[in-house]
Amino acid sequence: MTLATFVIQLLNGLAGASSLFLVAAGLSLIFGVTRIVNFAHGSFFMVGIYIAYTLTESFGRGSALGFWASVLAAAVAVGALGFVVEILLLRRIYKAPELFQLLATFGLVLVIKDATLAIWGPEDLLGPRAPGLRGAVSILGRPFPEYDLVLIAIGPLVLGLLWLVLNRTRFGVLVRAATQDRDMVAALGVNQAWLFTGVFALGAALAGLGGALQVPREPAQLFLDITVISDAFVVVVVGGLGSIPGAFLAALLIGEIKALCIGLGDVSFGGFEISFSKLTLVVEFIVMAIVLVVRPWGLLGRPGGEPRHAAATEPPLRPLHGYLKLAAAGLGAALLVLPVATDGYVLVLLIDIFVFALFAVSLHFLMGPGGMVSFGHAAYFGLGAYGAALLVLRAGLPMETTIVLGPLVALAGGLLFGWFVVRLSGVYLAMLTLAFAQIVWSVAFQWDSFTGGSNGLIGLWPPAWLASKSAFYHVTLILCVVAIVALRHLVFAPFGAVLRAGRDSPLRADAIGIDVRRHQWFAFALIGGFAGLAGVLHAFSKGSISPETLAIARSVDGLVMVLLGGVQTLTGPVVGAAVLTWLQDEIARRVEFWRAILGGVIILLVIAFPQGIVGFIRGRFMREVT
Amino acid sequence: MTVLQVEGLAKSFGGVAAVQGVSFAVEAGHLLALIGPNGAGKTTCFNMLNGQLAPDRGSVRLDGREIVGLKPRQIWRLGVGRTFQITATFGSMTVRENVQVALISHHRRTLGLWPRARDLYRAEAEALLARVGMADQAERAAAVLAYGDLKRLELAVALANTPRLLLMDEPTAGMAPRERVELMALVAGIVRVEGIAVLFTEHDMDVVFAHADRIIVLNRGELIADGVPAQVRADPRVQQVYLGGGTTFGHG
Structure with missing residues (x-):
């Protein structure tokens, strides 16, 4: 690899890092304040890129102003989506155990994916290039896209703006305080509901912006939600949960390492062929594994304050009652003889x-x-x-x-x-x-x-x-x-x-x-x-x-x-497996938008039964006297 | 007989010397109270004895054996029971199961795959619970106990490995006045009969003077008094620390 290709790869890494940072910063903010691990954050990115595609197709082909206004409008639209999601869904489940919140946001992933499919269809959509930035500049004799140079600048710019918001505004003070101790913030009379809504909308808008900025660089695709969320998780964890500068540093680190792996290609070390380009799929996870082992709280993270009220302690486990044992044995026997009576x-x-x-x-x-x-x-x-x-x-x-x-x-x-x-x-x-x-x-x-x-x-x-x-x-x-x-x-x-x-x-x-x-x-x-x-x-x-x-x-x-x-029951996972497997099979065979239905069912179940199906039954019908 | 011998124990955090050259000893069957104003270094001292914190200097010997550098769980295996200022119990288990887990660990059967934990050492666990007056609550979940009962459960757990030494960090913190006296009377009764040495920190002077055989006083990391209750009560430096002067303005 020559110096020129090396430099170009470094710049490519920086350009890639910008979008990654935007998504990760939003995820980190949301986690820091609401303690919700937002699985749907990649979906916000995806929606951002789709909306930006539609807007730039209409307004962004001719004028630079139209293009950038479209990108910003896409970010705002995604922020509004986050706003609605927070008010309609998350607000109902802040008291639920952390894992249930995760499950609800996963239901959201499914719903958003199918909504996107319904609106924009299954084809990959590549938006227009930014007016005025369609060319390339020459760096060490090699062409480098002008748009990517702008992207490189946007990362630090947004970091600076976020820093200003977090350090110079009342909202920012509250966000930082809540990241450290949200119970204390509530005790000081701050309306948490609006703080959480604001942070969630801001985080969603950042993800949407990250997506919208990618419009000229990569096509809008339906699998972006999952790839982006796993990248963003990695960046947030490597940087340290809740730390924005950490997310920036981690995005740079991972962006650069990925770009270098692509640049190195196949290299032979003493007779061994090592394919670095193939490593790109895992290299970020390898980085994360190393960072977590060496610095368990991430590069710039701090050991978090333990939550004051951990999830409710589960009641002491008891072996199954005699009659339930009998019922289980009966079910087993019925399943054993079932093949006689049924089809393949x-x-x-x-x-x-x-x-x-x-x-x-x-x-x-x-x-x-x-x-x-x-x-x-x-x-x-x-x-x-x-x-x-x-x-x-x-x-x-x-x-x-x-x-x-x-x-x-x-x-x-x-x-x-x-x-x-x-x-x-x-x-x-x-x-x-x-x-x-x-x-x-x-x-x-x-x-x-x-x-x-x-x-x-x-x-x-x-x-x-x-x-x-x-x-x-x-x-x-x-x-x-x-x-x-x-x-x-x-x-x-x-x-x-x-x-x-x-x-x-x-x-x-x-x-x-x-x-x-x-x-x-x-x-x-x-x-x-x-x-x-x-x-x-x-x-x-x-x-x-x-x-x-x-x-x-x-x-x-x-x-x-x-x-x-229900995580606090021993029979719960069996019931959950049966219900989900059956649902997936049944719905997938009959309905086109089965993911949305499944996601909707998951969300409803989380809102209705925050202790899980079996947990709900036990709590409702088998109340224990202590 | 000396069970615990501490010599020249010291620990600094950054530039703050939290504990400086503290030495004392605890005898079998005796209760030694470690007192001092807030910030005196009691908890630091305590955490160095049970292996949660590594001292900068000094030695801690249990029955003559050096235990500095051992982990808390290793120190427990040598016969040191422990209760915490804020109780630490297994909330998802019954009171009896809490004690049974300690017994399972004591008998080194934690990797057992076959028996049911709730059937193991049941009688022993119930005997321990009876000693702390918790026998009638054996079936209740630890998570629903009143605070005073949690403290008694912790005591039963701490007694499960027939310890030589009990370390009790503010054993009566958070309890009602009458409960405090009862709990310490219970502890004193048990340790005198069994010859267990006890080191406890405490803020309630009624509890301290009613039950301690000896008292040591820490102030700003240094030991300023060591003696029987009457001596400590009469000590002018102790009176100054507790009644005014040194702690607030730093010029004594």
Whole structure:
């Protein structure tokens, strides 16, 4: 790489960093003040770029003024969308546990995605280039787009404006105060409702601006919401939650590293070919993993104040009552004889439900008793699936063996990643699990010669004795039930009790000789194994796997299942898995805009049952006398 | 018999010498009260004894064994029970389960996968709860207990590994006056019978003078008095610290 290409790549990195910073700054502001992890922030970016496309197409082709007015108008429109969302939805759920807020914003992602699809259609839309900035300037003899130079300037400009707002206005003082201690701000008589609304609208507008500015550079596409939100999460976490300068620094760092990876291309080190351009998909997650391990609060973050009122403590766990046990056994027996009475389609759906019930129960074990919320649980599901598939296809092992070995692959992954993960807690821990999951995903996605790349692996058929749907159904049912019962038993065993102790009070657990981290580490690995078993069964039930098996969407599905069912109950995840799997299947087959309906259902459920479905039933009908 | 021997303990935060060269000892079966005005260094001192904070200098010996540098959980294994100023218990468990978890840890069965935790060491847990007068509340959730009962639960948990030494940071903070006296009478009764050494910090002078065998007084990180209650009560420097002078304006 010559000096000139190097400099051009650095400048490219800076241009990319500007939009990233805008999105991340908004996300960080919103989190700092409202403590809401806004999954829909990428959607605001996406809506920004679509609105800007429409406006610039009409007003921005001829005049520079029209172009820039369109970009600003798009940002304002997205800010207004944020305003409405805050008032109609978030305001109702500030008292709900943090995870429910996350779930609600995820429902929003689905609704916004389908609304965008309905309005703008499925095609990629590339807007006009900015009038007056269509050319390129020559830097060290190479052309560099003028528009990108403007973008480079906009990042620091917005940082400066935000600094002024935060440090020189009353609104800014309140925002900074609320970021440090919102209870105290409320106690001082500040109307929190409007402060939160204002911050949410501002954050949304920043995301919208970040999107609108990209109009001349990249087409408006429907998958931008998810890619942008994961980038923005990474930037916010690397910079430190709630820190705007941190977000700026992190955006620069990641923008530059990505640009350099593209610039380096394929390099050979002593005979080894290293493809840096392929690294771009994961490099930000690698940066995040390193930063979180070295500086657990991010580059410029501070250890946050613990919330004064943690989520309501769950009531002591009790084994199932006799009659409920009987009911569960009856249900199991009914499921066992079901194949006699029904057709193939129901069996396929039920196999999915069993597999995802196990997946959800394993995630719940981490989130509930383990106190570790994982945003990357799909990694272990996928490690199991890929592990088994590769053992069958590449090593020629029979499926029966891989039912044991596949989960062990996932368990090994859990041991490796868990060692880092348990060093953190809360949102940071969740983000690190996401980082590891993305790393695993990108390996599966890019290693064409081994994992089949984006096509995945096909031809995973069970042996003859399992070839019939009903035989596979029975094996899946039995394995999943045994695994779920084992996990349930584990919650009550000394190991589970010690995990719950460490979650309730790390201070007390440490003071009675318990090494909390070590137990969490073991739990993380063990749970990886259980998720891996679900993955193995999933792979053989479908006959093929692809990187989708371990993508973010799968992890989110898991979270939705657990939260829908209720995180403070042990039966909840099973109910949540059944409901979500059935809903996805049922709605997706019949309705075009199934995502919006699913998202709407999720939002309604969150508002109606903030304790989850089973939590609601228990609270309503089984009130305990203390 | 000396259980805890502290010598030349010191800790600074930046330029502030929070604790400077503090030495004292606690005997088996005795209650030693550590008192002093706010900011005197009591909590810093305390946190160095149980391993939460590493001292800059000095030694802490438990039954003659140096424990500086050990983690809190290792110190607990050597027989040091602990209660916190703001109670720390497992809210999602019943009172009995709280004690059972401590017993499971004491018997090193935390990795057990098969038995049910609620069936393990049940009788032992109930005996401990009976000693602190909590037997009738064994089935209640710790999260719904009154504060005084939480303190008693903490005491039961701290006694679960048959400790040689109990460290109690403001054991009666946040309690009603009558509860305070009852709790300390309970502690004193237990430790005298079992020969446990107790070090506690306390702001309530009624509690201190009613139950402490010896009292040490910290002021601005330095030990200014060490003696039986009558001696400390009569000490002019202690009177000055508590009745005016030194703390507020810094010129004594």
